[in-house]
Amino acid sequence: xxxxxVDVPSGxxxxxxxxxxxxxxxxxLSLNQRTTAGWSLxxxxxxxxxAGLPAIGVWREPVAEVGLDTAVRWVRDAGLxxxxxxxxxxxxxxxxxxxxAAHASNLAAIAETAALGAPTLVLVPGGLPDGDRDLxxxxxxxxxxxxALVPAARDAGVTLGIEPMNPIFAADRGVVSTLxxxxxxxxxxxxxxxxxxxxxxxxxxxxxVHEQIARAGAAGRIVSYQVCDWITPLxxxxxxxxxxxxxxxxxxxxFTRSVAAAGYTxxxxxxxxxxxxxxxxxxxxxxxxxxRYVELVEPYLAP
Amino acid sequence: xxxxxVDVPSGxxxxxxxxxxxxxxxxxLSLNQRTTAGWSLxxxxxxxxxAGLPAIGVWREPVAEVGLDTAVRWVRDAGLxxxxxxxxxxxxxxxxxxxxAAHASNLAAIAETAALGAPTLVLVPGGLPDGDRDLxxxxxxxxxxxxALVPAARDAGVTLGIEPMNPIFAADRGVVSTLxxxxxxxxxxxxxxxxxxxxxxxxxxxxxVHEQIARAGAAGRIVSYQVCDWITPLxxxxxxxxxxxxxxxxxxxxFTRSVAAAGYTxxxxxxxxxxxxxxxxxxxxxxxxxxRYVELVEPYLAP
Numbered sequence: 039x040x041x042x043x044v045d046v047p048s049g050x051x052x053x054x055x056x057x058x059x060x061x062x063x064x065x066x067l068s069l070n071q072r073t074t075a076g077w078s079l080x081x082x083x084x085x086x087x088x089a090g091l092p093a094i095g096v097w098r099e100p101v102a103e104v105g106l107d108t109a110v111r112w113v114r115d116a117g118l119x120x121x122x123x124x125x126x127x128x129x130x131x132x133x134x135x136x137x138x139a140a141h142a143s144n145l146a147a148i149a150e151t152a153a154l155g156a157p158t159l160v161l162v163p164g165g166l167p168d169g170d171r172d173l174x175x176x177x178x179x180x181x182x183x184x185x186a187l188v189p190a191a192r193d194a195g196v197t198l199g200i201e202p203m204n205p206i207f208a209a210d211r212g213v214v215s216t217l218x219x220x221x222x223x224x225x226x227x228x229x230x231x232x233x234x235x236x237x238x239x240x241x242x243x244x245x246x247v248h249e250q251i252a253r254a255g256a257a258g259r260i261v262s263y264q265v266c267d268w269i270t271p272l273x274x275x276x277x278x279x280x281x282x283x284x285x286x287x288x289x290x291x292x293f294t295r296s297v298a299a300a301g302y303t304x305x306x307x308x309x310x311x312x313x314x315x316x317x318x319x320x321x322x323x324x325x326x327x328x329x330r331y332v333e334l335v336e337p338y339l340a341p
Numbered sequence: 342x343x344x345x346x347v348d349v350p351s352g353x354x355x356x357x358x359x360x361x362x363x364x365x366x367x368x369x370l371s372l373n374q375r376t377t378a379g380w381s382l383x384x385x386x387x388x389x390x391x392a393g394l395p396a397i398g399v400w401r402e403p404v405a406e407v408g409l410d411t412a413v414r415w416v417r418d419a420g421l422x423x424x425x426x427x428x429x430x431x432x433x434x435x436x437x438x439x440x441x442a443a444h445a446s447n448l449a450a451i452a453e454t455a456a457l458g459a460p461t462l463v464l465v466p467g468g469l470p471d472g473d474r475d476l477x478x479x480x481x482x483x484x485x486x487x488x489a490l491v492p493a494a495r496d497a498g499v500t501l502g503i504e505p506m507n508p509i510f511a512a513d514r515g516v517v518s519t520l521x522x523x524x525x526x527x528x529x530x531x532x533x534x535x536x537x538x539x540x541x542x543x544x545x546x547x548x549x550v551h552e553q554i555a556r557a558g559a560a561g562r563i564v565s566y567q568v569c570d571w572i573t574p575l576x577x578x579x580x581x582x583x584x585x586x587x588x589x590x591x592x593x594x595x596f597t598r599s600v601a602a603a604g605y606t607x608x609x610x611x612x613x614x615x616x617x618x619x620x621x622x623x624x625x626x627x628x629x630x631x632x633r634y635v636e637l638v639e640p641y642l643a644p
Contacts, residue, residue, distance in 0.1 A: 171592040173546065206509045208546035209590040210573045219548040243476065243511035245522040270513045274577035287512040289474040 041089070041325025047314030048285060054333045056325045059090025063332045066339065068093035068121040070264065070309035071100065073327065074320040079104055081320060083116045089324045093119040093305045095262075096154065098147060110153050120156040121305035122199065122235075122262045123147065127161035129183035130176040130213055137183070140164075144187050151196045157304065158199035158261035159191070160235055165210040176213045181223055188231050199261040200224055201235040204243075204268075206276060217241045217250040224259055233261035236297060237309070239280050242268055242288045248296045255300020263297050264307045265290065265335055273313065280311040283330040294338035306335060344392070344628025350617030351588060357636045359628045362393025366635045369642065371396035371424040373567065373612035374403065376630065377623040382407055384623060386419045392627045396422040396608045398565075399457065401450060413456050423459035424608035425502065425538075425565045426450065430464035432486035433479040433516055440486070443467075447490050454499045460607065461502035461564035462494070463538055468513040479516045484526055491534050502564040503527055504538040507546075507571075509579060520544045520553040527562055536564035539600060540612070542583050545571055545591045551599045558603020566600050567610045568593060568638055576616065583614040586633040597641035609638060 043052045057064055069091050071082040079100040086094050094113065101109040101123075113120055126147040129140040144159075151159040163180040166173060184198060191198050202220040203212025214220050217234060224232040234254050241247050254260045267286030272279040283290055294306075308327045315323055346355045360367050372394050374385040382403040389397050397416065404412040404426075416423055429450040432443040447462075454462040466483040469476060487501060494501050505523040506515030517523050520537060527535040537557050544550050557563045570589030575582045586593055611630045618626055 166590055171590055172595075173590075173592065174595075177548075204508060205546040206507075206575070209571055215546050216548055222548075243508040243518050245480075245519055245525075268512055272509070272575075272579050276575050276579065287469055287474055287476075289476065292475075292477075 041319070041321035041323070044322070045329070046282065046318040046322045046326040047312065052326070052329050054329050057090065057328050057332050059088070061090060063336045064090050064328065065092060066305050067091050067328065067331050068095050068119070068305040068307040069324060069327070070095035070124070070307045072097055072124065073308055073310045073315065074323050075316040077320045079109060080112065083112050083118060085320050085324055086118055087116050088321070089328060091324070091328070093121040095122045095124060095307045095309065096120055097124045098150060101150065106150055106153055113154065119305065120154040121307050122158050122160050123151040123154060123156045125160045125162045126198070128164035130164040130167065130179050132167050132170065132179065137179070141183065141186060145190050148187065148190050148194050148196050152194040158197045158233060160199045160201050160262065162201055162203065163212050163214045165207070165213060173208070173213060180213055184223060184232060185226070188227055192231050197230055197261050198232045199235045200232065201237060202240055204240045216244050217247055217254065218244070221250060221254055221257070221259065229258040233259040235262040235264060236260055237264035237266065238288045238290065238293050239266040239268055242293070251296040251300050255302060260297065260300060260302045261304070262307060263302055263304065264309045265331070266308065266310050278311050278313050280309070282310060282312070282315065282326060283308070283334050290334040291338045294335050298339050298341050301341070306331070306339070344622070344624040344626070347625070348632070349585065349621040349625045349629040350615065355629070355632050357632050360393065360631050360635050362391070364393060366639045367393050367631065368395060369608050370394050370631065370634050371398050371422070371608040371610040372627060372630070373398035373427070373610045375400055375427065376611055376613045376618065377626050378619040380623045382412060383415065386415050386421060388623050388627055389421055390419050391624070392631060394627070394631070396424040398425045398427060398610045398612065399423055400427045401453060404453065404457070409453055409456055416457065422608065423457040424610050425461050425463050426454040426457060426459045428463045428465045429501070431467035433467035433470065433482050435470050435473065435478070435482065444486065444489060448493050451490065451493050451497050451499050455497040461500045461536060463502045463504050463565065465504055465506065466515050466517045468510070468516060476511070476516060483516055487526060487535060488529070491530055495534050500533055500564050501535045502538045503535065504540060505543055507543045519547050520550055520557065521547070524553060524557055524560070524562065532561040536562040538565040538567060539563055540567040540569065541591045541593065541596050542569040542571055545596070554599040554603050558605060563600065563603060563605045564607070565610060566605055566607065567612045568634070569611065569613050581614050581616050583612070585613060585615070585618065585629060586611070586637050593637040594641045597638050601642050601644045604644070609634070609642070
């Protein structure tokens, strides 16, 4: 189960030794299970344990495949923390029926998040409805949908985590485009109710991102720190342009220092969407990300 | 020379009649010559005249092909305004020799802009140097390079137009990512020295873009309004994802109202990069963009 000493997907020799289970540097590393898309939930849980990762970020679909009770038992029996649940959101529809369906789905997602013991449900806001060009209106509907979920989240002890998305996805996936905007949306609510996800891939370019990270930290609103690189050239399918840390343009030491200085002490999730990463053996992917993490991220996590 | 009644690149029948030369609605419409990439400068000048467009945005390379004096004579003899010159910038290099070369190239571009009688030289800042992940540093170098060009621009009567670019290009093309950031960069200088380009494709997603357009207008800093749509799915070559107005997600009436309310009275340039647009006959492209312009942009230009 332990991966090899060749980096995925570059094929280059590893620059640092693979950290082994029990290595204290792994104490906050979480595998977002979508990074090993070829693995089932069972395989992902086992892969985390084998590699010494103490946490996993799970997606709703693979949890639903095995059933929530089974998923809860598996992660508990493996001794893993669930660092986040992906994903709620997609609540920008203007049609009343679609809005009601999204609300119901998000209520279920909140309950699942609570059952899994995860601190946060990641909210991907969704894009513009078909043929609709009113981005301001879509953003207002996202704000209304979040407000409508707050009571259930509070009751469940789950923090809603607004994920600002790279503007490349503003039309079709996520109308919340900056950390600043996500914080503005979160502000009317208590930090335990609504927080923000800091994902390097999505916000690395934001002009005042370090100030916004400090703002988020001061307000106690950082619910998840996700690492993933911005690579160029973008692949033909831009959804799969999320690269392994170190393969692209993101300054991970600088980002990690900011997040640490902002007081974040939670898990660090690696979430990569990349065809070559998905095609590689899961254990090799986990070994590579663990090496990159101890080289580029973990040393900068000390406050 | 006059294009047909079928829209490019959609192939759909035109929704409105093609405006004819002399139509007062064309009084501010400019063809950025890159939109008709298959046309030489001579063909683009003739194409504008045939279609009744009073202005053209020129690129330096096709001007250099025929020589600056010839280009100046052609546009003057055709009675065209040059709405902008594309493009200066690309001054984020850290190597001193590369920086000196970029400065020299920009000085030449300023002189060309003055000779062509254009109000502004569009500045595309450039991306991160190879292997460099210090985005903050690259942005600082862009600011320094702009400051170094201001005396020459002032002497030449040319306004430097900072073009914020969609964050999709932050790594490899343009480190200035928002209209707000461009305005922050422009602020130390007089409005006649440094302004900003409002290009719908680049800033359509910006959370506070309407406030920033108002800010830009109040400061007298809008030097160019460029229209182009954000289309999905993005093509494999993301540089060619700039679509015809109306084919994508941009709310042109809302943007145009904001730009008009901000006091902008200059030309409106259509700048489209799209493989199917480039493959179409230039006259058909110009006819389509003129129709889309009088439908989606021009009615909203009245202050």
